[in-house]
Amino acid sequence: MNLNSTKAVSPLTVLWCGAFIMTISLGIRHSFGLFLQPMSLSNEWGREVFAFSIAMQNLVWGVAQPFVGRMADRLGSAITMLLGGALYAVGLFLMATVESPGLLTFSAGILIGLGLSGTTFPVVFGAVSRAMPPEKRSMAMGISMALGSLGQFAFLPGGLFLINQLGWSSALTVLACFALLILLLAKPLFEKKSRSVSSEATSTIAAEKELGMWASLTQALRHRAFLMLSLGYFVCGFQILFISVHLPSYLQDSGIPASAGSTALALIGLFNILGSYLAGLWGGRMRKPMLLSGIYGLRGLLIVAFVLAPLSTWSVYLFAAGMGVLWLSTVPLTTGTVSAMFGVKNLSMLGGLVFMFHQIGAFVGGWLGGLLFDATGSYQVVWWICVALSVIAAAVNWPIEEKSAEANGPATQPA
Structure with missing residues (x-):
């Protein structure tokens, strides 16, 4: 990969533009749960129809992510963000006009899923990581994730206001216009091959071994620690989408007012700023897998307390605040662990690969929530599945070591 750019872009420009792209992309994405009831009632659908389309969105997002990440590694993050932003906006415009489950799956599921793959964590974190020296990468990813969380805090109450004032269809049209802003934020980062990077980052990237796409994917999938990390990320995706869509x-x-649901999701976004x-x-100071293990364990305890305690508006807000701290704090830690094992030259692709497991979990969590509710009339079974998965994720992350794949070697770390 050519590390010399024809256009100088400062690391701070990469950080801020990438962060605000995630602010819009994740903010809109986290507001989709508000549309479940009005769209289902308007179209006389069961909840599984909407839940399946959002689950498909996350599955498409995840399956496409390694390939979109490879595109970003080879052609540059800016062009990837431009294409992703365009698909996102088109998907939202079509979603505003749906009258059939098939069109909802195509718009909300496939098009928006592809759009998200070009405008969120793996592409943005790959760009940020290559722009920063190694000792600043963890902090830079935490900052970009924290700023990205502002979207959830802002778009959730904004989305509810739009639905109440304009109806769900017009609300989606307004959100589609916001998605078009991604195109403007991506434009300053546009370069032929890659962006200008610091001298420390350049020397680190240049020292990394160049591997082709399939060789890199094979190396990761044969690495036991990578697979354990991916299993934990599956749990993260399951829990996050279930809560986002069904809470x-x-x-x-x-019997809790609808406003409390949007406020709770907004509080998750607000406290996620602190957590990220x-x-x-x-x-940057402690072992990342150990922190991941603690996050998953605390999630399980928090869900147990929420399910068993008497439900009230304040218990919901306390749950949201606690879950917010633990929400997407897994993302910089997981991506940072991947960069420690495989370097940053192919980070968008490999970050996309581990993220694919996250999104498979999201598909299962989002769809299963709707399926089991329609079958039983309750979400209780899924809450307890979330608790069991927390225990598993905490257990598999604890023994992971932040060693490079070359240091471990395929003979010592087989899958």
């Missing part, structure tokens, strides 16, 4: 409806079913920042800060 507002779970609360309304229990702390993850980036501590990830």
Whole structure:
């Protein structure tokens, strides 16, 4: 990969533009749970129809991510973000006009899923990591993730306001216009091959062994620690999408006002700013897999307390604040562990590969929530599945060591 750019772009420009692209992309994505009830009632669908389309969105996002990440590694993150932003906006415009489950799956599921693969963590973190020297990468990813969390805090109450004032269809049209701003934020990063990087980052990247796409993927999939990390990320995706999509409806079913659901998701976004920042800060000082194990364990305990305690508006807000701290703090830690094992030259692709497991978990969590609710009339079974998965994720992350794949060697770390 050519490390010389024809256009100088400062590391701070990469950080800020990437962070605000994630602010828009993740903010819109986290507001989708607000549309479950109004779209289902308007079209006379069961909840599984909407849940399946959002689950498909996450599956498409995850399966496409390694390939989109490879595109970003080879052609540059800016062109990837431009294409992703365009697909995102088109998907939202079509979603605003749906009248059939098939069109909902195509727009909300396939098009928006592809759009998300070009505008979120792996592409942005790959760009940020290559722009920063090694000792600043963990903090930079934590900062970009924290700023990206502002979107969830801002778009959730904004989305509810738009739905109440304009209806769900017009609300989606407004969100599509916001998605077009991604194109403007990506434009300053546009380069022929790659961006200008610091001298420390350049020397580190140049020293890394160049591997082709399939060789890099094979190396990762034969690495035991990578697979354990991926299993933990599967759990993360399962829990996050289940809560994002189904929490507002779970609360309304229990007699809690709809406004409390949007406020809870917004609080998750607000406290995720703190969690992501702390993850980036501590990830540069402590063993990242140990921190991941602690996050998953605390999630399990928090869910147990939420399910068993009497449900009230304040218990919901306390749950949201605690879950927010633990929400996407896994992302910089997981990506940082991948970069420690495989370097940053192919980080967008390999970060996309581990993220694929996250999104497979998201597909299962989002779809299973709707399926089991339609079958049983309750979300209780899925809450307890979340608890069991937390225990598994905490266990598999604890023994992971931040060693390079070359240091471990395929003979000592087989899959």
